[in-house]
Amino acid sequence: xxxxxxxxxxxxxxxxxxxxxxxxxxxxxxxxxxxxxxxxxxxxxxxxxxxxxxxxxxxxxxxxxxxxxxxxxxxxxxxxxxxxxxxxxxxxxxxxxxxxxxxxxxxxxxxxxxxxxxxxxxxxxxxxxxxxxxxxxxxxxxxxxxxxxxxxxxxxxxxxxxxxxxxxxxxxxxxxxxxxxxxxxxxxxxxxxxxxxxxxxxxxxxxxxxxxxxxxxxxxxxxxxxxxxxxxxxxxxxxxxxxxxxxxxxxxxxxxxxxxxxxxxxxxxxxxxxxxxxxxxxxxxxxxxxx
Amino acid sequence: xxxxxxxxxxxxxxxxxxxxxxxxxxxxxxxxxxxxxxxxxxxxxxxxxxxxxxxxxxxxxxxxxxxxxxxxxxxxxxxxxxxxxxxxxxxxxxxxxxxxxxxxxxxxxxxxxxxxxxxxxxxxxxxxxxxxxxxxxxxxxxxxxxxxxxxxxxxxxxxxxxxxxxxxxxxxxxxxxxxxxxxxxxxxxxxxxxxxxxxxxxxxxxxxxxxxxxxxxxxxxxxxxxxxxxxxxxxxxxxxxxxxxxxxxxxxxxxxxxxxxxxxxxxxxx
Numbered sequence: 001x002x003x004x005x006x007x008x009x010x011x012x013x014x015x016x017x018x019x020x021x022x023x024x025x026x027x028x029x030x031x032x033x034x035x036x037x038x039x040x041x042x043x044x045x046x047x048x049x050x051x052x053x054x055x056x057x058x059x060x061x062x063x064x065x066x067x068x069x070x071x072x073x074x075x076x077x078x079x080x081x082x083x084x085x086x087x088x089x090x091x092x093x094x095x096x097x098x099x100x101x102x103x104x105x106x107x108x109x110x111x112x113x114x115x116x117x118x119x120x121x122x123x124x125x126x127x128x129x130x131x132x133x134x135x136x137x138x139x140x141x142x143x144x145x146x147x148x149x150x151x152x153x154x155x156x157x158x159x160x161x162x163x164x165x166x167x168x169x170x171x172x173x174x175x176x177x178x179x180x181x182x183x184x185x186x187x188x189x190x191x192x193x194x195x196x197x198x199x200x201x202x203x204x205x206x207x208x209x210x211x212x213x214x215x216x217x218x219x220x221x222x223x224x225x226x227x228x229x230x231x232x233x234x235x236x237x238x239x240x241x242x243x244x245x246x247x248x249x250x251x252x253x254x255x256x257x258x259x260x261x262x263x264x265x266x267x268x269x270x271x272x273x274x275x276x277x278x279x280x281x282x283x284x285x286x287x288x289x290x291x
Numbered sequence: 292x293x294x295x296x297x298x299x300x301x302x303x304x305x306x307x308x309x310x311x312x313x314x315x316x317x318x319x320x321x322x323x324x325x326x327x328x329x330x331x332x333x334x335x336x337x338x339x340x341x342x343x344x345x346x347x348x349x350x351x352x353x354x355x356x357x358x359x360x361x362x363x364x365x366x367x368x369x370x371x372x373x374x375x376x377x378x379x380x381x382x383x384x385x386x387x388x389x390x391x392x393x394x395x396x397x398x399x400x401x402x403x404x405x406x407x408x409x410x411x412x413x414x415x416x417x418x419x420x421x422x423x424x425x426x427x428x429x430x431x432x433x434x435x436x437x438x439x440x441x442x443x444x445x446x447x448x449x450x451x452x453x454x455x456x457x458x459x460x461x462x463x464x465x466x467x468x469x470x471x472x473x474x475x476x477x478x479x480x481x482x483x484x485x486x487x488x489x490x491x492x493x494x495x496x497x498x499x500x501x502x503x504x505x506x507x508x509x510x511x512x513x514x515x516x517x518x519x520x521x522x523x524x525x526x527x528x529x530x531x532x533x534x535x536x537x538x539x540x541x542x543x544x545x546x547x548x549x550x551x552x553x554x555x556x557x558x559x560x561x
Contacts, residue, residue, distance in 0.1 A: 020296055023359050024305045063478045065294070086486055094482045100505065102479035118484040150508060164483065 007075035008036035009172060009204050010060055010092075015070040016228075017055050029055040030228040039171070042198060042205045044215030044236075047225035048250035053208040054097065056225070057176050060206075061092045090119050093170035097177045099161030108134070108152075108160050109145030115168040126167075133163040136197070138189065155186045166197070173197075174206040179214045191217055211252035212240075216275050224249070237273035256280040295470045300363030301423065302466035304430055307354040311428045314547055315540040316437030319429055322551045326421040329555035330414050339413045341558040345551070346420060353428050360423070371415055378408040426463065435460045436538060453528045461517070465510075472509055476502050 030052040068079040105111040116126040131141040137159040224232040256274040382404030393400040
């Protein structure tokens, strides 16, 4: 429970997962991960490859053989017998690393409509949501709704995948490596879109990435994973206060943090919890002005 | 959850480092051929009973868990039972009146039908087991080298041995990759509301049909990438290619082949 009595929207309690458990090819992906995510939070799950990020993401929507007592949605155990998994998947929307894999229909409009239709929405309502989602993602509805998904570019396909999830109006939006393979403009656009959506819809936003830079632009809190365990969890600035520990992991640190670490050679007490270049600049100007 | 990787082990390699793994790949391939020939020659339950201890011996020595092999054969065995049921019900051979246990129109269950289906079943299981074991206990590199050397002499007759072996090995190597891919796709689609983990067998099968188009697309993309990779690394078949490690069959390897051949002849003759 949080202080005001609202249960966390998602919670992992001692979550562990081994792929192909009980076979000679068993791989322990996650060992003992616990954290809570409150409604409306923007959380970055950061870690190098093989750290267990994607496994954690799959667990949120009960896409793995999750054991009881480890994964909770709004306080309910998702692995409890009789738990409505379909309903859970209508609340936790996931945009996977490779967007192609989650596109079901061949035509853009039909694919975005898939979720709302499966959820039992009326044709009129579905149409409205498809139009809204495609327009939001900068794929104008009249122009794109009849295009073939496989004829689109990689960036456009990712947008279709996101539109398909947005059309579900899920309270939780999980993005696995959303920035991978996008050019700088595509990144900027996606970033602005996600920030806007999060505010407008009061989303709980979870971003998985191997790059703290990507996560720091979107998230107020970081959960850092390494080899299947949580190594840091807290407000973004707090986590950045220990950059040496983060630097040992194979993750990309934000530029201002990298610069700040270098500057520590001149100013040993130089702060590293800097999220933007402006903050770095202000700090530097203050120091140089003083000395 | 669609858990294919657990239930289909075809084409996988488990590096258990046992004696079975270390036996020269060529010997293992020839031994497998001996097994295959034997499986067609043996036609009595007694014959297969003689074979069984050898298979148990191989299983134990290989250090690969039996439970893993059995679980990994679930789909195969289910399919086999399905086929054999038809074999029994539609048995076409001559059956004396006393041989029928049950009859309804053109469907029947007879002693003769059961016997033939039983032998056929054992034959297929035997074949499946030895080929699966060959792949579980032989790395693809060894398998490729072994096949290339066995069929090497055919190259004089202008048979493109290296290319054929390569195609064969790539085909096998792609099976587990495809299985993984299907699982990944199924997970992503489940997240969007396609319930792969619910409904009867027919509904489930129909949902798997949805995966076909994306699987083909990713398959072609993979093949394309592989071709490019091979071209950039100047692959040009086996011509003029030398090997760092030459295979050498020792006394133990030959002894294994001799033992297997003798055992199979015995099983055939009993």
